[in-house]
Amino acid sequence: MTTDLRHNDPRHRGASVVTPGEGTAERWARAQLFFDSKAYADAALLLAEVVDEVPEQVGPRLLLARAYYHSAQLRRAEEQLRAVIERDPVEHYAHLVLGRVLERQGRNAEAVPYLRLASAFDGEFPDA
Numbered sequence: 413m414t415t416d417l418r419h420n421d422p423r424h425r426g427a428s429v430v431t432p433g434e435g436t437a438e439r440w441a442r443a444q445l446f447f448d449s450k451a452y453a454d455a456a457l458l459l460a461e462v463v464d465e466v467p468e469q470v471g472p473r474l475l476l477a478r479a480y481y482h483s484a485q486l487r488r489a490e491e492q493l494r495a496v497i498e499r500d501p502v503e504h505y506a507h508l509v510l511g512r513v514l515e516r517q518g519r520n521a522e523a524v525p526y527l528r529l530a531s532a533f534d535g536e537f538p539d540a
Contacts, residue, residue: 436465440472447475452483463492470500477506481513489513504533 434442439458446455459476466472474496480489493510496503508530514523 436462443472443475443479447479450482452479453485455479456483456485456488468499470496470503473499474503474506474509477509481509481516486513486517490517502533504530507533 431438431442440462443455443458443462446452446458456476456479459472459479462472463469463476473492477489477492477496480486480492490510490513493506493513496506497510500506507526511523511527511530514520514526
């Protein structure tokens with residue numbers, strides 16, 4: 413069964429991405445579909461709600477950060493990635509993406525420690 417994401421895409425027919433009465437699990441699943449179809453801004457709208465409902469879970473927050481990154485909402489991505497790292501300091505992918513977010517903002521010196529940590533967590537040890 414194929415889901416037509418355009419039905420709920422606000423760029424199509426004026427429909428809202430957020431569906432009233434939809435539960436957290438349904439929003440999470442739809443957000444993943446939006447993300448997979450590269451509708452990152454739409455995914456972020458749903459994921460922000462999911463994160464508000466389950467702030468202790470790292471997975472939705474990390475996907476929200478990635479959706480922000482891909483939709484060029486870099487400050488929001490940075491904020492979410494820092495929250496992920498605060499909750500799970502050894503989440504290597506959060507360190508990697510935060511490093512890339514900082515690089516994309518031209519903050520290369522700030523990015524270096526996060527990129528090095530991500531490499532170390534991944535078992536790569538570049539020469540100093």
